[in-house]
Amino acid sequence: MIRFLSINKKLLIAFLLLIGVFVLLSPEIKENPRYYLFEKPFSSTVNLIQSGFFFIFDGISNTWNGYIYLINIKEENNRLIEENNRLKAESVVLQEKALAGDRLQQLLDIKDTLNISYNAAGIIAKDPSNWYSAIVINKGERDRLRPNLGVITAEGVVGRIVKTAASYSRVLLLTDRNSAVAGLIQRTGDEGIVAGMGGRTLQLNFIMIDSEVQNGDLVITSGTDGVFPPGIVIGTINKIESPKNALFHTIELIPGVDLSRVREVMVLKTPLLPEVEKLLKEEIE
Amino acid sequence: MKLFLWGGLILLLIAFQGSILNPLEINGIKPDFILLIVYLFGTSKGEIKGGLLGMFLGFMMDVISAGPIFYNIFSKFFIGYFAGIIGRWILNPGFMLHSGLISALSLVQGAGTLLVLTFLGKGNFPSDIIYIAIPQAFFDGALGGIIYFVISYSRKETISRWT
Numbered sequence: 001m002i003r004f005l006s007i008n009k010k011l012l013i014a015f016l017l018l019i020g021v022f023v024l025l026s027p028e029i030k031e032n033p034r035y036y037l038f039e040k041p042f043s044s045t046v047n048l049i050q051s052g053f054f055f056i057f058d059g060i061s062n063t064w065n066g067y068i069y070l071i072n073i074k075e076e077n078n079r080l081i082e083e084n085n086r087l088k089a090e091s092v093v094l095q096e097k098a099l100a101g102d103r104l105q106q107l108l109d110i111k112d113t114l115n116i117s118y119n120a121a122g123i124i125a126k127d128p129s130n131w132y133s134a135i136v137i138n139k140g141e142r143d144r145l146r147p148n149l150g151v152i153t154a155e156g157v158v159g160r161i162v163k164t165a166a167s168y169s170r171v172l173l174l175t176d177r178n179s180a181v182a183g184l185i186q187r188t189g190d191e192g193i194v195a196g197m198g199g200r201t202l203q204l205n206f207i208m209i210d211s212e213v214q215n216g217d218l219v220i221t222s223g224t225d226g227v228f229p230p231g232i233v234i235g236t237i238n239k240i241e242s243p244k245n246a247l248f249h250t251i252e253l254i255p256g257v258d259l260s261r262v263r264e265v266m267v268l269k270t271p272l273l274p275e276v277e278k279l280l281k282e283e284i285e
Numbered sequence: 286m287k288l289f290l291w292g293g294l295i296l297l298l299i300a301f302q303g304s305i306l307n308p309l310e311i312n313g314i315k316p317d318f319i320l321l322i323v324y325l326f327g328t329s330k331g332e333i334k335g336g337l338l339g340m341f342l343g344f345m346m347d348v349i350s351a352g353p354i355f356y357n358i359f360s361k362f363f364i365g366y367f368a369g370i371i372g373r374w375i376l377n378p379g380f381m382l383h384s385g386l387i388s389a390l391s392l393v394q395g396a397g398t399l400l401v402l403t404f405l406g407k408g409n410f411p412s413d414i415i416y417i418a419i420p421q422a423f424f425d426g427a428l429g430g431i432i433y434f435v436i437s438y439s440r441k442e443t444i445s446r447w448t
Binding site: 011015018019022023025026027029030039042043045046047049050053054057124125126127128129130131132133134136162170172176177178197198199200260 | 296297299300301302303304305307310313314315317319333336337340344345346347348349350351352353354355356357358359362398402407409412413416417421
């Protein structure tokens with residue numbers, strides 16, 4: 001062993017130096033909102049192969065769902081008819097409320113914040129590691145996507161774009177430990193920051209101890225982070241701890257979206273605030 | 286030509302880890318197929334080749350991962366290198382021993398990731414060890430043992446067919 005090490009010492013040192021350089025440079029590489037020149041050929045080729053895998057498996061899955069899975073369709077149809085009738089009744093009430101809201105909005109001269117265009121995208125890959133929660137979507141700069149755009153589904157918030165290339169983008173999921181979204185408890189109106197925990201749950205921070213928060217309360221986006229418009233579901237409160245002499249509650253949330261089953265997403269093209277745009281340009285330069 | 290073949294194989298393996306392995310997830314944990322490949326390659330080809338493959342695969346994994354630093358380039362290099370030493374120093378290890386060693390290496394890699402995350406203020410001890418590192422070590426060990434068993438069995442079959 002010692003003899004082997006002495007023969008290969010130079011080679012080993014060269015390897016370690018090369019690895020050391022990459023490890024030391026990596027925070028700078030990782031934080032950049034665009035892919036570096038040396039990253040592009042590797043990530044583009046891998047994503048191209050993954051798009052191929054996605055295409056094949058999506059085809060198989062669609063065939064399965066379209067033809068073989070027809071057995072449950074009658075049952076599903078009856079359930080949907082019932083749900084449709086219920087939703088029709090609810091929609092009448094909601095339409096009335098919306099009209100009242102419009103009238104109030106006109107009175108208060110508030111701008112329509114939900115008038116945002118969006119792009120639909122498919123998920124082609126997930127993070128290769130279990131320690132980080134990210135996905136790759138099949139839309140990029142060609143579709144005018146850029147870092148810091150919000151990604152959602154009909155069920156709620158999925159995450160935000162952190163890195164873009166010409167035809168694909170990396171989305172940091174809500175559950176990742178580096179993720180944070182401005183949220184508020186719908187019932188009480190208390191605002192806080194929802195942060196990922198690295199697992200399947202989220203944490204709602206900075207909710208004052210005197211807030212009358214309850215299990216099952218819905219947490220929605222507050223719109224103050226400039227990424228998501230207000231009113232999109234983030235999750236439901238699952239656990240509340242209120243330690244003595246503490247300033248804030250410790251609140252655990254279950255995300256509204258089952259992130260392990262998401263296949264298609266919508267990217268919100270939120271217009272950038274002029275100050276933020278200036279800062280981003282400076283960062284890229 | 287050989288270099289292009291190796292490059293293609295590395296890209297294919299990385300794409301495989303990020304897409305096809307996803308349905309194998311159990312409670313949010315999927316096996317680290319790259320670790321298994323590096324380990325099995327290292328045991329059969331030696332320290333230098335194992336370390337080199339580990340370094341390239343780790344680098345590729347880091348490029349497409351959302352992790353805050355390039356950590357896999359370091360961990361996979363050592364796994365490949367260590368596997369090479371195991372391959373040379375342990376005579377005829379069975380699949381059970383390989384399974385145990387893969388689990389141990391996966392656990393060490395997980396502990397290293399947690400150390401990096403803790404240093405960056407993002408680690409959650411002990412929940413990350415309990416819910417990510419230990420289940421992944423078991424998963425990797427089990428899958429690695431099965432793959433080794435299949436490879437060694439098919440090799441024996443091939444040899445007996447020709448003798």
